[in-house]
Amino acid sequence: MIWEKFVMVPTLTVVETTHYSMVNIPFPAVTVCDTERVYLPKTENMTDLLILRGFNKSEIKDFYKSFTDIQRKGYKPEPSVRKIHALLEDIGYPLKVLLDTLKRPCSEMIAECTWRSKSHNCSEMFRPVFTINGHCCQFDIPYFRRHAEKQTNFISGLDSTEALDIIVYGQHNIDDDSEGYAMLYVYDRKDKVTLLDSFISLTPESYFDVNIYVWAIDSSPSVKALSLSSRKCILETDKGEAAGFYEGCMTRLILRRVVNECRCLPFDYTGYNIRISCCFHY
Structure with missing residues (x-):
């Protein structure tokens, strides 16, 4: 049984140390999106x-x-x-x-921002991004690093209440004027991989605590040379649009369905030999 499993999934892992510095573990990107596209x-x-x-x-x-x-x-x-x-x-x-x-500006979506127990201007931490869910607001370390003070500690975890704390404003629904919820996505620091297969609903006047646990695995070059389907883990060198990436895979499947049904592509997308952008009156 062990040999059969090795043949099917030939992964070799060598543990050289039981210590792995938190400095080497990047904080993920956090994206907040409205359910309503119109502010x-x-x-x-x-x-x-x-x-x-x-x-x-x-x-x-x-x-x-x-x-x-x-x-x-x-x-x-x-x-x-x-x-x-x-x-x-x-x-x-x-x-x-x-x-x-x-769209709703990030300044109207993110109310308060705290990094390692210190308050910051939210515009220095969150930037507008365009996603498959429309316009959203995203926190990521590369952007934060460009605007934060030089002495800011960017290490994620290990006390100081871990890392990121935010307060999000709700938005009123167009239908009944009730206060709606926001959607929170967690990506890796390069926006290549979703760390969660679905969003977290941020409901008004509620507290959410999201913990991300990581395992550090150091593999040999021969393992890194294996195909994604064989090694069953994602490396820094892998392309974000590969089928092994949940968000990239889902986006490609959605676009394929759109092309088959509508013979057009949503704006900001290319490929499929289709140059017509989808719109409401086609």
Whole structure:
């Protein structure tokens, strides 16, 4: 049985020391995303424009809801929604620009930021990023290091209440004006691998404690030369879009489905010999 397992999964590991410095373990990237793609305080000018173009409040509300509803299987936008998107694209507001215009700024999403028990300006810790879930706010050590004081300790873990503490503002739902939740993703420091297969829901007035445990494994060059399917572990030299990476794999599967169904690609994506960007009125 042991030999058979070795033949199927030939992994050789040599433990040279029982001590591994925390300095060598990078803190992961933490990304916070809204469930709502539209930040209502940013809609005032857009609403005024659409009213001038003859759309009523119900049609405009359906338009704002479409940014989130489009994620639902079987969703079909109302004719008025298609018309609004087509109109806005004609006057210089394609979907990508709309998402950027109507997003919630990180300053309105992240309320307080603490690193190793010391408060910091959140703009020095979180930066806006564009993901498959829309515009989000991300903390990562490379960005934080560029803005933090020179004496800042970037080591993750080992007391000082470990590392990152944040307070996140909720956002009101467009449907019923109730306070919604945010989504938290945990990536490796290079945004290549999701350390969690799904997001963590951050509900209003709730406390969450997320602990990431790591194991340091030092492998020989012969193990590193094995294919990902054989060694069954991810190395720094692996490409992020490989099938062994959960987020990269899921993104590729989603895009393949989109191309097959719609014959177009979401903006900011390339490949599949498709040059047409998806939009609401196609």
